[in-house]
Amino acid sequence: MALLVIVVVTALVFDFTNGFHDTGNAMAPSIATRALKPKQAVLLCAILNMVGAFLSLTVAATIAKGIVDAAVVTLLVVLAGLAGGIIWNLITWLLKMPSSSSHALVGGIVGAVLAAAGADGVIWSGLVSKVMLPALLAPAIAILVASIGTAIVTRITGSVAQKHNEKSFRWGQIGSASLMALAHGTNDAQKTMGIILLALIAGGAVAPDAGVPVWVVVSCALAMALGTYMGGWRVIRTLGKGLVRLDSRQGMSADMSSASVILLSSHFGYSLSTTHVATGSILGTGVGRKGATVQWSVARKMFVAWLVTVPAAAAVGGLCYGIGRVVSDQSSQTAGGLVVFAILAATSAFIYVLSRRQPVSANTVNDEWDPTSEGESILAESVTMHNPRLMRVPKPPRRRKKKPIHVPKKAKKRSKTQQAKKAAKKTSAAKSSGSKKKSTSKKSSGAKKKSSSKKTAGSKSKKKSKSR
Amino acid sequence: MSGFIEWGALLNILIFGVLIGAGLPAMYALGVRSLDASSRVTGGAATVRKIGAYACFGVIVLAILGALAFIVAGGH
Numbered sequence: 260m261a262l263l264v265i266v267v268v269t270a271l272v273f274d275f276t277n278g279f280h281d282t283g284n285a286m287a288p289s290i291a292t293r294a295l296k297p298k299q300a301v302l303l304c305a306i307l308n309m310v311g312a313f314l315s316l317t318v319a320a321t322i323a324k325g326i327v328d329a330a331v332v333t334l335l336v337v338l339a340g341l342a343g344g345i346i347w348n349l350i351t352w353l354l355k356m357p358s359s360s361s362h363a364l365v366g367g368i369v370g371a372v373l374a375a376a377g378a379d380g381v382i383w384s385g386l387v388s389k390v391m392l393p394a395l396l397a398p399a400i401a402i403l404v405a406s407i408g409t410a411i412v413t414r415i416t417g418s419v420a421q422k423h424n425e426k427s428f429r430w431g432q433i434g435s436a437s438l439m440a441l442a443h444g445t446n447d448a449q450k451t452m453g454i455i456l457l458a459l460i461a462g463g464a465v466a467p468d469a470g471v472p473v474w475v476v477v478s479c480a481l482a483m484a485l486g487t488y489m490g491g492w493r494v495i496r497t498l499g500k501g502l503v504r505l506d507s508r509q510g511m512s513a514d515m516s517s518a519s520v521i522l523l524s525s526h527f528g529y530s531l532s533t534t535h536v537a538t539g540s541i542l543g544t545g546v547g548r549k550g551a552t553v554q555w556s557v558a559r560k561m562f563v564a565w566l567v568t569v570p571a572a573a574a575v576g577g578l579c580y581g582i583g584r585v586v587s588d589q590s591s592q593t594a595g596g597l598v599v600f601a602i603l604a605a606t607s608a609f610i611y612v613l614s615r616r617q618p619v620s621a622n623t624v625n626d627e628w629d630p631t632s633e634g635e636s637i638l639a640e641s642v643t644m645h646n647p648r649l650m651r652v653p654k655p656p657r658r659r660k661k662k663p664i665h666v667p668k669k670a671k672k673r674s675k676t677q678q679a680k681k682a683a684k685k686t687s688a689a690k691s692s693g694s695k696k697k698s699t700s701k702k703s704s705g706a707k708k709k710s711s712s713k714k715t716a717g718s719k720s721k722k723k724s725k726s727r
Numbered sequence: 728m729s730g731f732i733e734w735g736a737l738l739n740i741l742i743f744g745v746l747i748g749a750g751l752p753a754m755y756a757l758g759v760r761s762l763d764a765s766s767r768v769t770g771g772a773a774t775v776r777k778i779g780a781y782a783c784f785g786v787i788v789l790a791i792l793g794a795l796a797f798i799v800a801g802g803h
Contacts, residue, residue, distance in 0.1 A: 314799050388732065392732055396737065400740060403744075404741075405749075409752075411752070411756065412752045412753060415757055415760055416759055416760055419763045420763070423759070423763050424759065427755075427759040427762070428755070428759065431752070431755045434791060435791075438794055438795075441798060442798055508752075511755065512749075512752045515748055515749075515751050515752045515755075516748035516749065518748075518794065519743075519747040519751070519794075520744045523740050523743050523744055524740050526797065527736040527740055528733075528736060529733050529736035531740075
C-alpha cells in the first residue's frame with residue numbers, strides 16, 4: 260500500500276515536470292513575439308491544459324505498450340521509470356533544452372525493465388519504430404509544413420503595413436497556441452492518468468476493469484496545470500529566442516503547423532512527440548522566411564538531446580531500479596520504493612539549486628539570446644515594435660552578468676591598483692588638509708593629477724565594457 | 728527499413744499537414760490582407776473585400792472548432 264502511494268505521488272510529480280517542461284511547446288512563440296505577456300501566456304496555457312485534461316476521457320493507458328513486455332512491469336519498475344523520466348526532464352530543463360517528456364518516461368521504463376528482466380523484456384523493434392525514428396521524422400515534417408506556411412504567409416502579407424500585420428497575426432497566434440495547449444493537456448495528462456490507473460490496478464486498489472477514479476483525473480489536471488503555471492522559462496527562452504527571431508506572422512505559422520501536425524499524427528495513429536513537432540515548426544519558420552537566420556548550432560544540440568533522451572533516461576531508470584531492488588527485501592518492495600523516492604527528491608533539489616545559479620524568470624525570458632549583438636538588436640527591435648521603451652537602460656542583473664565576460668584582465672588589474680592609489684590618496688588627503696575635502700580634490704598637486712587621470716581612464720574602460 | 732516506418736501514415740500526415748498547417752495561416756494572411764486593402768478603398772469594393780476577409784477568418788474558426796471536436800471525441 261505504501262509503495263502504491265509513492266508511485267501515485269511520483270506519477271503526479273512527473274505530471275508536474277511534464278507541465279512546466281512543455282509549456283514552451285505551445286506558448287514560446289506567443290511569448291517571444293509579445294502576443295501575450297509571459298505571465299498571461301502561462302496562465303492561459305495552464306487553464307487550457309486543465310480543461311484539456313477533463314475534455315477527453317479516453318485514457319492513454321498505452322504508455323510503453325509495444326515497447327516493453329507488459330508481464331515484467333511491477334510497481335517498482337514503474338516507479339524507477341518515473342524517477343528516470345523526472346530526473347531526465349529536470350536535467351534537460353537545467354540545460355535549457357526542450358526534450359520530449361513522453362520519451363523520457365518511455366526511456367525510464369525501458370531502463371527499469373532492462374534492469375529487472377534483461378534485454379528480453381524490451382521489444383527493440385517497437386522502441387526503434389515508435390520512439391527513435393519518429394524523433395527524427397517529426398521535426399522534418401514540421402520544418403517542411405511550417406516553412407511552406409511561412410513562405411506563403413510572408414508573400415501574401417508583404418504589401419500590408421508591418422504594424423497592421425503584427426496586430427492581426429497576434430490574434431491568430433493566440434488562437435493557434437491555445438489549440439496546442441488544449442491538445443497537450445488532453446494528451447499528456449491522460450498518459451499520467453493511465454499510469455496511475457495501472458498502478459492502482461496492480462496494487463489491487465481498484466478492480467481491473469474500473470474506469471479512472473475522479474480524484475485521479477482532478478489531481479492529474481491540477482498537477483499539470485500547476486507545473487505549466489510555474490513556467491518552464493528556461494525552455495521557453497530557448498524555443499522562443501534561441502532558434503529563430505520570430506515575428507508574429509512566423510509565430511502563427513509555427514503554432515498552426517504544430518497544432519495541425521500533432522492532431523493529424525494522432526488521427527493517423529502515428530504519434531509524434533509534441534516537443535519535436537513544436538521545435539521543428541519554429542525552425543521551419545526560419546527556413547521559410549527570406550532573410551531569417553536559424554541558429555543551427557542550438558538546433559543541433561537539441562537534436563542530440565532528443566537522441567540521447569531515451570538512453571539517458573533509461574540509464575537513470577535502470578540505476579534507480581537496481582538500487583531499489585538491492586534495498587528491498589524478498590517479501591515487499593516498499594523499502595526500495597522509499598529509497599528510490601528519496602534519491603529522486605535529493606536529485607531534484609540538487610538540480611533546482613544548480614538552476615538558481617543562472618535563473619531565467621518571466622522578466623528575463625525575452626532578453627536577447629546573443630549578448631554580443633545586444634545594443635544593435637535592441638535598437639532594431641524598438642524600431643520595429645514602435646516602442647522606444649525597449650531602448651531604456653537594461654536591468655542591473657544583466658550588467659552584473661556581463662562584467663566577468665567582457666572586462667579584460669588588464670582592466671581589472673588596473674582597477675585594483677587604482678583602488679590602492681585611491682586609498683593612498685585618501686590617507687594623504689586626510690594628512691595634508693584635514694577637513695576640507697572639496698578643496699583638496701580641486702587642488703592639483705602632481706601625484707593627485709596622475710591618480711585622477713588614471714581614474715578617468717579606468718572609468719572610461721569600465722564604460723566601454725558596459726556599452727559593448 | 729520499411730517495417731520500421733509507417734510510410735502510409737507518414738505520407739498522410741505530410742500531405743494533410745501541408746494542406747492544413749500551411750493552408751490555414753495562408754487563409755488568415757489572405758484575410759488580413761483583404762481587410763487591410765478594404766480600408767484603402769471605399770464603396771462596394773471595400774464591402775466585398777471585408778466580406779472576403781471575414782469568410783477567410785470564418786474558415787479558420789471552423790477548422791479550430793473541428794479540431795476541438797476531434798479532441799473531445801478522444802481522437803488524440
